[in-house]
Amino acid sequence: MENWITGIMNDFGYIGVFLLIAIENLFPPIPSEVILTFGGFMTTYSDMSVVGVVIASTLGSIAGAIALYYIGYIIDVNKMERFVGKYGRFLQLTPSDVTKTYSWFTKYGVWAVFLCRMVPLLRSLISVPAGSTRMNFGLFMVLTTVGSLIWNIALVSVGAAVGASWETIVSYMDAYSNIVYALIALTGLGVLVFIFKRKKKAN
Numbered sequence: 103m104e105n106w107i108t109g110i111m112n113d114f115g116y117i118g119v120f121l122l123i124a125i126e127n128l129f130p131p132i133p134s135e136v137i138l139t140f141g142g143f144m145t146t147y148s149d150m151s152v153v154g155v156v157i158a159s160t161l162g163s164i165a166g167a168i169a170l171y172y173i174g175y176i177i178d179v180n181k182m183e184r185f186v187g188k189y190g191r192f193l194q195l196t197p198s199d200v201t202k203t204y205s206w207f208t209k210y211g212v213w214a215v216f217l218c219r220m221v222p223l224l225r226s227l228i229s230v231p232a233g234s235t236r237m238n239f240g241l242f243m244v245l246t247t248v249g250s251l252i253w254n255i256a257l258v259s260v261g262a263a264v265g266a267s268w269e270t271i272v273s274y275m276d277a278y279s280n281i282v283y284a285l286i287a288l289t290g291l292g293v294l295v296f297i298f299k300r301k302k303k304a305n
Contacts, residue, residue: 107136115150119158120165127166127226134222138254142261155258156251163219163250164243167229171242174233179204182234207231215242219249 111118119141126132141155182204207214211232218228232242 107132108140111137111140111144115144115148116154116158119155120162123159123162124166124169127163127229128169134225134253135257138257139261139264142258142263145258145262152258152262156254159254159258160247160250163254164247166226167242167246167250170226170229171233171239174230175236176233177230178234178236204231204235208235211235211237212241212245215245216249219246220253225249225253 107122110122114121119137122132122137123134126134126137138155138159141150141159142152144150145152145155215228215232215237218224229242229246
């Protein structure tokens with residue numbers, strides 16, 4: 103995948119950066135750290151600039167986030183509650199669990215959207231509950247833009263600074279991503295165990 107990503111960026115420059123980051127938001131397995139650090143490296147041997155790569159990648163982040171926001175907008179709270187009411191028994195979930203989750207997001211969603219833009223996997227997924235809870239679109243755009251800008255500036259700048267050693271940074275970012283994925287998995291497992299025990303006690 104890395105060769106495919108770098109090939110597109112070498113062939114299409116800023117447009118390639120924009121498209122890859124937009125796709126990365128929709129399909130999280132595509133690593134943004136490769137796109138951004140290699141984009142930074144490209145500024146050392148091509149006509150591309152750090153500012154240009156940051157702008158292209160941030161616009162791509164916004165485009166992908168908007169698409170996911172509207173997917174969440176379509177899958178609103180009521181539809182999710184109906185889905186859980188029908189199939190949630192397999193995971194020991196009830197519609198009230200969905201209501202509580204969305205209530206939490208409504209309360210803390212501002213910080214969640216901003217901070218998650220700098221966390222692998224969550225940086226994409228966070229747009230869906232934002233849409234489902236009907237977060238103010240203007241506020242969503244501001245939080246997404248600022249959070250994405252910070253992430254993009256950091257990785258593009260590092261890629262430009264280390265030059266041909268950009269792959270070393272990617273290896274460190276892979277370790278960071280793996281830690282995040284493990285924490286997400288453990289948190290999800292912990293939540294499921296908690297819900298299961300609570301349901302069992304209630305019965």
